[in-house]
Amino acid sequence: MIFRIKNLETKKMSKTYYDPADLRKFGKITEWSEELGNKFFEYYGKVFEEGALSAREKSLIALAVAHTEQCPYCIDAYTKDGLQRGVTKEEMMEAIHVGAAIKSGATLVHGVQMMNKVNKLDG
């Protein structure tokens, strides 16, 4: 019986890992763990408030990180957020390049480790 119910629920689930409509349901994570969920959203909201950095600067940082994290929900959310703040597409693309540069830099700087190892093993 339990197996059957599980089976039914699985059937109802979507066939893709990501559904754009799921972003709207983000707030529902509090339903299964209210205190932690609420604390997270409170923290999240606070982070993006105007502070030592402007909300606009934070939005661009979030957009760059959304790409390095390859989070489709975050990309949708912070592209729209940028548009709402009057961020231009040139600014958005430059922000992504910052993320990409750090990603590729992080890969390449490990090249030194490779070189060190080669030098040690095959000096």
Add this chain to the structure above:
Amino acid sequence: MATKSLKKRDSDLANSNRQLEILSNGIFQNGELPTFKNKIAETNQFPLKAKKLEILQINVGYMCNQVCDHCHVDAGPDRKEIMTRETMRQCLEVIKNTGAHTLDLTGGAPEMNPDFRWFVEEAAKAGIKDFIVRSNLTIIRANKKYYDLPEFFKKHNVHVVSSMPHWTRGKTDKQRGDGVFDKSIKALQELNAIGYGMPDSDLRLDLVYNPSGAFLPGDQMSMEKDFKKALMEDFGIQFHNLFAITNLPISRFLDYLIASENYEDYMYQLVEAYNPAAVANVMCTNTLSVSWDGYLFDCDFNQMLELPVNSKIKHISEYNEELLEGRNIVISQHCYGCTAGAGSSCQGVVA
């Protein structure tokens, strides 16, 4: 950018009934999203009632020298609806007999009505102190006969409110047409030169920002800061305030939302951003909108949807303040556009 109005294109959406049908079907009919009526009823704000009339907003005609992508009026050079002097006279009678302190002239490009200047002069004689003209700026540079508009505005202390979608050329021209940005900049500089928009000047110059696509406007204060900084640095331009206005899902913007498959997401955004505190101050509560042919509406948007005021009085010629005050405002799902976030009206945020 569009080149013809929906009406000229014989589009399905040029029909206001079709627009209202779309706004009541689908996600609002199946209960996925609450109707505006049910939403405001949650906070006991239904029915929404008109308060004392403060602003008479007169649409003097749908003709415009521009064809902007998201125009809620579906205005353009091909629109021939224009207010006659006869209807203007009827409006003047009302101005003389009501406590309304502000006359808000809109269009189309209101300056294109051949009786525009006559109307402003007569309304000044009739005692109107506070004039608003919703000028698209480019009209000032469109033809020699409009070059002296800034001086005319100054003479009557007209409060100029102008659309400016962005401080960059690319984003502005994409929404409002090629060359609009440069002409707007030139017009703003001319207005500045005679004192409009300068700090401490009584000659009010405000800009209106509305988003270029299927997203809501950001915070009005921070947008104003960004606009002021950029326009000052790049062009030495000054202005007083920026009004951030939400695009309402009607007319050309509704057409765009549907064609780009953004309609449902946009309606979700509007409903999610619903702010009950904004309801109390939406513009329909103190404004009456008059169409080019003299009919009365709760707002310019209802005028475009052909939703007349809920009153025995339907036309400016039969205006009766007592009968109109306290009337129930006619609403549909497009009203969510005025209650999203800090709220939106022709005067900017409301909450």
